[in-house]
Amino acid sequence: MRTVEEHQAVVTALLRELPEEHVALAEAAGRVLSRDVPALVALPGFTNSAMDGYAVRHEDVQAATPATPVRLPVVEDIPAGRGDVVALVPGTVHRIMTGAPVPDGADVIVPVEQTDAATGVVTITGVPAPGTHLRHAGEDIAVGSVALPAGTALGAAQLGLAAAVGHTTLPVSRRPRVLVLSTGSELVEPGTPLQPGQIYESNSVLLATAVQAAGGEARTLHFVPDDVDTFLATVRAELAGADLLITSGGVSAGAYEVVKDAFGALGTVEFVKVAMQPGGPQGAGTVDGVPVVTLPGNPVSSFVSFEVFVRPALRRALGHTHPDRLRAPARLTSELRSPAGRRQFLRGWYDDGEVHQVGGPGSHLVAHLARANCLVVVPEDVTHLDAGAEVGVVLVEGALQ
Numbered sequence: 001m002r003t004v005e006e007h008q009a010v011v012t013a014l015l016r017e018l019p020e021e022h023v024a025l026a027e028a029a030g031r032v033l034s035r036d037v038p039a040l041v042a043l044p045g046f047t048n049s050a051m052d053g054y055a056v057r058h059e060d061v062q063a064a065t066p067a068t069p070v071r072l073p074v075v076e077d078i079p080a081g082r083g084d085v086v087a088l089v090p091g092t093v094h095r096i097m098t099g100a101p102v103p104d105g106a107d108v109i110v111p112v113e114q115t116d117a118a119t120g121v122v123t124i125t126g127v128p129a130p131g132t133h134l135r136h137a138g139e140d141i142a143v144g145s146v147a148l149p150a151g152t153a154l155g156a157a158q159l160g161l162a163a164a165v166g167h168t169t170l171p172v173s174r175r176p177r178v179l180v181l182s183t184g185s186e187l188v189e190p191g192t193p194l195q196p197g198q199i200y201e202s203n204s205v206l207l208a209t210a211v212q213a214a215g216g217e218a219r220t221l222h223f224v225p226d227d228v229d230t231f232l233a234t235v236r237a238e239l240a241g242a243d244l245l246i247t248s249g250g251v252s253a254g255a256y257e258v259v260k261d262a263f264g265a266l267g268t269v270e271f272v273k274v275a276m277q278p279g280g281p282q283g284a285g286t287v288d289g290v291p292v293v294t295l296p297g298n299p300v301s302s303f304v305s306f307e308v309f310v311r312p313a314l315r316r317a318l319g320h321t322h323p324d325r326l327r328a329p330a331r332l333t334s335e336l337r338s339p340a341g342r343r344q345f346l347r348g349w350y351d352d353g354e355v356h357q358v359g360g361p362g363s364h365l366v367a368h369l370a371r372a373n374c375l376v377v378v379p380e381d382v383t384h385l386d387a388g389a390e391v392g393v394v395l396v397e398g399a400l401q
């Protein structure tokens, strides 16, 4: 039996690094930078005021208090955006707005609240320490330095920075094109009346959504009959241009395991048992040169297998600096049991350092899966944990929202 880490390594090795493309900032959310991006300008670009007030020489106003105000002439008015700022002459002040360039000679900004806000001669009733309310050129980032390193996941803050340092487009890894294929003669599309023995097909939307959340593009194919020749022909017709094929179902020990029978005969996909639950039966390899990962059909098994094997591999191929989920230690609110020799991924709800189990270990419990925000990871050599014991949890989609 393979360990989880051994199968993770096999799946990761299947995927090639994705090519680079350039996209507009507005299109770049959720993408991964493919190379370091420099700051085209320094931030701040020039020393500017953090407050609306008056740019002054500290020594001119250091005696100012409400009881002993200092009165000085206002000789310039500097709104944000002014480009012809002149140096401050001792014994005068410049009125200045937040973000406006600080004149040479000024070493502190007096906020308007510590003045009478006059425009001719201003009365100043207090002054902060020298240097206060000045935002210095380059203190956030220097021009030419790396603003965003390769592997950065682009979210709101990162795209804001890219714009602030002057970029209109960014180099990102192309999204992996993933074909999601579910098998099983009992599966029918939601919206169709169910006949006896039929169930609604749910793994393709589950897996396609997981692919998209991992940064990929998913195309789904379903309702392939449990017939080896039709299955292979359908798959081969669809494979061109795909970076990865994910199948669900048809890989265990039964008499009608179409995925296993079809791909097993090719000799390029290996079917193994991994020491985990759920997600024991797994397969990985290539078909016509395209990487293929075959996941077990039980919906929770498909979900967990994707989390453990496919998601980190896709994110590595995208060049992510942090391909893995966040993990946290948590105290169990009640005892749990686990089979010996298998790493168990139970569904749980994590909050504030504690976790409780959501539903049992059955890999058909999709309603319970949908109410979980984490996977509780029970190591292979642990068969029993008391309430209050510490376990590791993996925070899955939605956990941090």
Ligand SMILES: Nc1nc2c(c(=O)[nH]1)N[C@H]1C(S)=C(S)[C@@H](COP(=O)(O)OP(=O)(O)OC[C@H]3O[C@@H](n4cnc5c(N)ncnc54)[C@H](O)[C@@H]3O)O[C@H]1N2
Binding pocket: 182, 183, 184, 186, 187, 199, 200, 201, 202, 203, 204, 248, 249, 250, 251, 252, 253, 254, 257, 278, 279, 280, 281, 295, 296, 297, 298, 299, 301, 363
């Ligand atoms: N004798 C054995 N039986 C089973 C073994 C075993 O080792 N020996 N392993 C069990 C485990 S563990 C799992 S997991 C499943 C894996 O089975 P398959 O990957 O072959 O999946 P199927 O048999 O096609 O389906 C399993 C289950 O999931 C439902 N299913 C499948 N696809 C979908 C879908 N797209 N949407 C919704 N539900 C789906 C299917 O109806 C079955 O109920 O095998 C165990 N058996």
Ligand code: MOO
Binding pocket: 276, 277, 278, 279, 280, 281, 296, 298, 301, 302, 363
């Ligand atoms: O390994 Mo199966 O994936 O437990 O249900």
